[in-house]
Amino acid sequence: MATRKILIVDNNQDDIEAIQRALGDCEAIPYEFYVAPTEELSLELLKDQHFDCLLLDYHLPGVSGLELFRAIKAQAPTVPIVVLTGPTDQLMAASLLKQGAQDYINKFALNSLNLHEKISAAIEHASAFVPRRSALDCKVLIIDGNTDDIEACRRLLRKAPSEYTVEHAMTGHQGLAMIAGNEPDCILLDDSMPGATGLDLLTNIVTNHPFVPVVMMTGQGNESVAVNAIKFGAQDYLVKSDLKASRLDKVIGLAVQKKQHERQLLIKEQELEEAHNFLEIVFQSVPGYLFVKDKDFRLVKMNDHFLHLYGVEDQNTILGRTTFEDYDPVDVEYFLAKDKEAFANGSSETIEQITFPNGEIRTLHTIKQRFNDNTGEPFILGAAADVTERDLLISKLRKSNEDLEQFAYIASHDLKSPLNAIKKLVTWIEEDYGDQLPQGAKAHFDMIKSRSVRLGQLLNDLLAYSRLNKKLSDAEPFNFQQLALNAHELNAEFERFTLVASDLDIVLPKAAMQIVLLNLLGNTIKHHDKGYGHIQMDVIDCQSHYEIHYFDDGPGIPREYAEKVFQMFHTLKPKDEVEGSGMGLAMVKKVVEYYQGTVELVYGDKFTSGVHFKIVWPVHQVVNTLAHEAVYDQI
Template identity: 40%
Template sequence: MPNVGRYIENILPTDSNFFVDNDIQKNLEHIVELILNVFDATACSIIANSPHGQIELYQYGSKIAISTEALNSEVFNESIIEGNSKSTSNTPLNVNSKMRRVISLIILPSNLKLGWLIFERKSESAFTEKDKTILATIQKNIVNQLLQLNFIFKKEKDAELHSMISELNRDFVFIKDENFKIVYANDVFKNSYPKEMQNKIIGFTTIEHYEEDAATAFLAQDKIALDCGISKTVENLAMPNGMQITVETIKQRFEDKSGKHYILGVCRDIAEKENLISKLQKANSELDEFTSIASHDLKSPLNAIKRLLEWISDDCKDLLPEEHLENFQLVINRTNRMQVLLEDLLSYSRVDRCDSTRSDLSLENVYLEIAECLEIPETVTVHINANDKLLNIPVVPFKTVILNLISNAIKHNDKELGVIHVSLRPSHHYYLIEITDNGPGIDPKYFSLIFKLFQTLRSRDDVEGSGIGLCVAKKLIINYGGKIEVASDGKLGSTFTIFWPKI
């Protein structure tokens, strides 16, 4: 007999290769017995309409030979046929007997053609309306049996899948009732107890296994979850099996179909996360220490060196040859460059600690406030196109970004008349700001390079700068959930586009 269950799975898909074949076969057998008795049939066959062809799911009595054309009929069909010499032990046949063959389509509620019910009866009388009603009821029973079995199977597989997910979960998962007694615990939770104590988990509160303070804290969080719907806490636990762990515990209230309340608890071991946070805090502390050293121990001697060089240059300008004076000036310039580099490096290290106070400002006002710091040459014109629209932004970080981008456009512009356009474009989720210049442009192969620390595309002897401005701008934008893009053909200027998230 073919695997009926797997055929049914093709018609009513499930996620497994297993089905209750024996139960289906038994039900089909009972249905066929009913047909034999009610309609005085001598042979009966149930044929399935598989995508791979016709499959005989169940057959009783003489083999019923039937053409594909006969099965293609979409209506109830009955016809007179000649009997044959084959017989079963229960049903002897005469060679010249007449038989009435009935072919009835089996349709699922979704109007999908499940197959056919075919049987042969001794009576030559045509089917009455009563016979057709009885047959329709039997066919409906076939469909209901298969649908019910498939529904049961799906529920079992869902329950099995949920259980598997819970058991494979590395978190501690448990469910408590309204009396704070555990009604379910996954293996990870159970294994945190010694084996001799694991039979005291289900049906117990388990607080007796902890110190009084810890037990009181557990129950307090349970009550919060039951009263308010949810509780979250981070705690250090000494587990009953001796383990010391740091966990983040979330307890959430839910109710079953009868309205009874339960608490779902999930404890996640966050020791690794806490260690990482500790390392980051240490790294930040060391960075703060470096910043302090750099701001005092490096800047002070650097300023002293610069002053000494300037004094020597002034004292000896009439004594030294011209080329020596030029060398002195180069050293002073390098000192100035190092001072700028140090200041920019300190600014970069403090980016994450920038004041994040938000305010409503227009792009025009932002530009007016930073214009004094830009030292804009008379040969450069900056146009602001924002229609006085207000931006709700963290003021200091945003001003720093705009300052660095406009400063970069001014610094690298090689035209006799430089033009910079700052525009606010419509966007649903972002403040979309474009800064376009008519400078030399940027070769696309350098797009990723320009945002790296201390990277410049031109010699610092040609253009003064530390190569940190774009890096600072990008870091600030990313810190606030945005992004920055650059577009250029390397010849006709560049466009930097800022995507700054709205609230």
């Protein structure tokens, strides 16, 4: 089995190794590799050696892909070339295919089978363009009304270096019927046919059988006939009186080769057109605004979303322009600076508010990325997402938060001040007239004081809830057991409840975790039906998140209240029985969800009484800066 010699023209060692591994795994044919990382070395190797195929990466430093390709073809015109492209470079390979490359392949999708098939097809394709020296399958159809001329052509073809199967037709109608039944490899057509001119027949053949080569023949040299024959689609023109076997053989071989080349080129152009159409569909389907600018900041491509911002339907009114004159000079100065930054550094990103030519004022989150085409010319691709509505929403949320801060002030000052006055008045009345009050009045005064304390606690909880984000923090390492015990000791009557917690070092927002534990522990102690009990906290490190399981042995929470208990001001018992604002679990839920976690009640596990809270707390909160700010403002 013959070994194939492959020349890899590429300066990227990772790509070279990927190609060698892919072809090294091929069981069909063994491969021998030569590597040329520069133009000079590739041309030197081609000068001294023959290669079965050349794999070309056209992104070599110091030379454009097209220049390198032409230099290689000049040095070794018959070597088949497969172009190595990136995932979005298919269109760039089109120019090289038109210049004579056999095929292209995405080097990021290489495997043993597809690379071997591409190389095999390229070798076969290239060999088809070499003039035939032994062509038993080359069938020639002679269309000529003169039997002597037909016989003369037959004799010449029998003397030719190649071998031919020859058929003939005496009329144009007969010839067209034979072509329709079984296309020949080449047609020798007399320019003077009875009942029809050769050019009329040529036009019919070229129209209905575009890949069948036609060589026009005439009895005398006539330049006008030759020019018209080529103009109407013939591959060549021959004078019968000057024919020789070698000349006829060469003309037929080149005509067949040219048509085969045209057919293969058409197939590749169709593939490229399909790739172009697919990329265009993707480009137009992007919901945001896409545009491409050249080094002079002129728009060279855009999607329809971007075009509509100009209030026009035809891209040609925008393409090739910078459109600076359509914008406010301040806007132009800003986005031009970002264009220059992308060209200089490779990319830029910004949030900008722009007044577009159609009068719309939009806020855009714009990313610009530099890239080079196959000739090395730099461009920038811009992708802009319209965040106008999001920006308005953030503004509304900020306004709501300002109102909430104002409410917090009212709650802490304007409401608590008269409440404190009421408590003082009741105390003064008791001190001055306590002995004179009937027993029922004393009970009512006790109730007023109790309600005042409850309202004071409610106001304090509302204030804490509204300012909850002020207490939250970034992640830090701490011991969960120690934090849980410290939080437990802050609750009244904590001595009546035993606590067991996982002795585990974790990394989470410590202050936020303390708020969660304080409210969970306070909820258990406040609502326990016995006044004493046991609490257990288990922490599981799941790498991407922590699972925190909280158990107690209290009365539990009925399943129908599993969602309601996390709502503000909701309690399961009347406030006369259990003092509380009903905000503890709501605060737990708000803190956990701020960090993109979840909290839920779990039922049906091994514990037959009490509650089981399950908290999932992510380790890493990857949040977009603006989205995080919006959530932060909500809290």
